[in-house]
Amino acid sequence: xxRDMLFVIPMKDPERAKSRLQPILSQPVRKKLALALFRxxxxxxxxxxxxxxxLVVTGSRQIAGLAAALEVKVLAEMDVTHLSEAVEQxxxxxxxxxxxxxxxxxxxxxxxxxxxxxxxxSAARDTPSVILCPAHDGGTNALVATPPxxxxxxxxxxxxxxxxxxxxxxxxxxxxxxxxxxxxxxxxANDLYLHLAPSINQLLDAELP
Ligand SMILES: Nc1nc2c(ncn2[C@@H]2O[C@H](COP(=O)(O)OP(=O)(O)OP(=O)(O)O)[C@@H](O)[C@H]2O)c(=O)[nH]1
Ligand SMILES: O=C(O)[C@H](O)COP(=O)(O)O
Numbered sequence: 001x002x003r004d005m006l007f008v009i010p011m012k013d014p015e016r017a018k019s020r021l022q023p024i025l026s027q028p029v030r031k032k033l034a035l036a037l038f039r040x041x042x043x044x045x046x047x048x049x050x051x052x053x054x055l056v057v058t059g060s061r062q063i064a065g066l067a068a069a070l071e072v073k074v075l076a077e078m079d080v081t082h083l084s085e086a087v088e089q090x091x092x093x094x095x096x097x098x099x100x101x102x103x104x105x106x107x108x109x110x111x112x113x114x115x116x117x118x119x120x121x122s123a124a125r126d127t128p129s130v131i132l133c134p135a136h137d138g139g140t141n142a143l144v145a146t147p148p149x150x151x152x153x154x155x156x157x158x159x160x161x162x163x164x165x166x167x168x169x170x171x172x173x174x175x176x177x178x179x180x181x182x183x184x185x186x187x188x189a190n191d192l193y194l195h196l197a198p199s200i201n202q203l204l205d206a207e208l209p
Pocket of ligand 1: 010011012013016017018019020021057058059077080081082083086106107108187
C-alpha cells in the first residue's frame with residue numbers, strides 16, 4: 001500500500017536523557033522532563049494532524065509501553081549506538097511499509113506550533129528531496145526525507161550543514177526552512193530558562209498514561 005507521510009520520533013532511554021541538564025536538574029527530574037517533552041511531542045503532532053501516522057523508535061521498554069498506551073506505533077531499535085542509526089532503522093521501516101516520506105522530529109522541542117508544522121508539511125516534496133528545519137544551535141530539528149532514505153542521516157554537531165552536504169553528495173534537492181517554533185529544543189540550562197521557565201511546573205505535573 002502506498003502511504004504518504006510517517007512521523008518518526010526517536011526517543012532514547014529516559015533514564016539517560018537530558019544529560020546536559022545535569023548541572024541544574026537531578027536525574028529523576030531530568031527523566032520526568034524527558035517524558036513530559038516526549039508526551040508533548042505526540043500531543044503536538046496529533047493536535048496538528050489528528051490522523052497522523054506516528055512511529056516512535058526507541059531502545060527503551062518504558063518508552064515502548066508509553067507509546068503503546070498513547071496508541072502510537074513503536075519500532076524497537078537494534079544495536080544502536082547513535083541517534084542517526086535509530087533514525088536509519090525507522091527510515092528502512094518506513095520504506096518497507098510503503099511510505100513516500102518521513103518527517104523526523106526530536107522529542108525535546110520546546111514549544112512547537114501547528115502553523116510551523118503546517119508550513120513544513122505544505123512545502124513541495126520532490127522525489128528525491130530533503131527539507132531541513134535547523135535548530136538554533138546548528139542541529140536539525142525537523143527533517144522531511146522523500147523517499148525515507150533519500151540521504152544518510154548525520155545527526156550530531158552542526159548536523160543541518162552535514163545533512164545539506166549529504167544531499168549535495170547524493171544529488172538530492174534540499175530546502176532549508178527556518179521555522180521559529182521548530183528552532184528551539186531543550187538541551188542546556190539556558191534553553192530551559194529561555195523557553196520553558198513559565199510552564200515548567202505545569203509540564204512536569206502533567207499526568208502520563
Ligand atoms: N531512539 C533513539 N533516540 C535517541 C538516541 N539518542 C538521542 N535520541 C533522541 O534524539 C532526540 C535528540 O537527542 P539529544 O538531545 O541528543 O538527547 P537528550 O537525551 O534529549 O539530551 P542529552 O542527553 O543532553 O544529549 C531526543 O528525542 C532523544 O531522545 C538514540 O540512541 N536512540
Ligand atoms: O543533530 C542534532 O540535531 C542532534 O544530534 C540532536 O539534537 P540536539 O543534540 O541539538 O538535541
